[in-house]
């Protein structure tokens with residue numbers, strides 16, 4: 001049987017969540033397509049994962065750029081007959097400490113361009129290839145910062161912290177719900193979920209602030225990427241458990 005194919009965005013750093021997910025999915029037998037704005041960074045990381053029968057392809061991708069996304073879709077269409085899993089991991093704009101009354105909207109728009117429109121653009125382009133899969137899955141990497149109910153990181157907890165980032169993830173969660181309802185209405189098998197990885201130590205100094213290792217965060221992402229046919233869709237999860245919207 002052909003191996004399942006997963007495409008992951010935003011895999012430019014060995015310390016990042018995207019790399020952790022790519023490595024583990026390769027170990028589980030997936031063919032992995034890792035993408036990053038820098039082709040060189042993606043290639044360097046792909047070589048660290050690719051061993052023996054593990055097939056890892058590295059491609060350049062800027063999710064903000066429609067041409068870059070459609071070029072990647074053309075390439076993958078020409079090489080594979082389908083896509084099984086899309087993980088929208090690329091994310092930007094942790095506007096820590098920027099007061100909402102002093103927000104620079106150019107930077108806010110840029111954050112939305114990556115975190116919301118980037119994921120949306122990817123889903124639009126790859127939808128036909130996902131439909132060709134027997135068990136298509138989309139995972140939008142979101143954040144408790146976009147949740148009303150997350151008691152630790154939620155929108156109502158810290159009024160002046162990560163406003164634009166949090167709102168972009170709130171919108172991404174809304175997109176997850178809208179697309180889920182559309183897929184259901186159309187009778188499509190695609191399952192789409194938002195997943196918060198928790199507070200993860202992907203940057204220096206964050207472990208000291210309580211962030212957990214990437215290895216702990218990836219399990220909940222891979223769970224959503226490999227849900228069985230009776231698994232949930234249109235939800236928001238952390239560590240496989242529902243998170244409040």
Ligand SMILES: NC(=O)c1ccc[n+]([C@@H]2O[C@H](COP(=O)([O-])OP(=O)(O)OC[C@H]3O[C@@H](n4cnc5c(N)ncnc54)[C@H](OP(=O)(O)O)[C@@H]3O)[C@@H](O)[C@H]2O)c1
Nearest residue numbers: 010011012016017037062063064089090091143199200202
């Ligand atoms: N770490 C946490 O505590 C935490 C918590 C909640 C949610 N998350 C989410 O988890 C995801 C991964 O974050 P991370 O912590 O692993 O940090 P990260 O390594 O900085 O991951 C973000 C990735 O997105 C890429 N990216 C940014 N803009 C892009 C664009 N326009 N096109 C393509 N790729 C782009 C970055 O690439 P460049 O190197 O090119 O900038 C980077 O590879 C993000 O969506 C983040 O919001 C993280």
